[in-house]
Amino acid sequence: MTSSKRAKPHSVYIPKLDDEHDKISRDMDELNRTVAAGGEAHELLQDLIEDMSSHLAGEERMMRSAAYPSYAWHKHQHDAARNRLKRFAERIDAGESAAVCEMVDFFRLWLRDHTGLHDRMMAAYLRNFGRAHDQKAS
Numbered sequence: 001m002t003s004s005k006r007a008k009p010h011s012v013y014i015p016k017l018d019d020e021h022d023k024i025s026r027d028m029d030e031l032n033r034t035v036a037a038g039g040e041a042h043e044l045l046q047d048l049i050e051d052m053s054s055h056l057a058g059e060e061r062m063m064r065s066a067a068y069p070s071y072a073w074h075k076h077q078h079d080a081a082r083n084r085l086k087r088f089a090e091r092i093d094a095g096e097s098a099a100v101c102e103m104v105d106f107f108r109l110w111l112r113d114h115t116g117l118h119d120r121m122m123a124a125y126l127r128n129f130g131r132a133h134d135q136k137a138s
């Protein structure tokens with residue numbers, strides 16, 4: 001088995017979502033490295049905000065279209081993350097570079113916990129929904 005095929009520790013087994021989670025992690029690493037080296041945060045922060053926003057909105061669309069029963073609970077977690085990201089971004093844009101480290105630490109844990117529980121539950125439901133739908137269609 002090649003390393004690219006090995007299941008990741010927090011895989012939700014929906015490749016699109018796994019790729020997006022990886023991209024968000026890479027955005028955070030890059031932002032952290034750049035700021036630690038004295039670089040400019042603004043553009044990388046915008047990339048992170050865009051990737052995070054479109055990821056969360058995409059999951060919410062998938063949940064709605066499959067009538068996911070725990071949608072409200074999951075969306076509540078997303079809204080809390082959106083608010084935290086907005087507050088961190090305001091501090092970073094105001095020039096508080098220490099907020100980058102704090103934000104990356106916060107979202108690394110948030111992503112791990114949220115992906116490990118909420119996203120996995122959602123993805124299991126979506127996979128089953130997709131299979132049931134495929135069976136009806138055939």
Ligand SMILES: [Fe+2]
Pocket residue numbers: 017021055059115119
């Ligand atoms: Fe996610």
Ligand SMILES: [Fe+2]
Pocket residue numbers: 059074078114118119
């Ligand atoms: Fe999620």
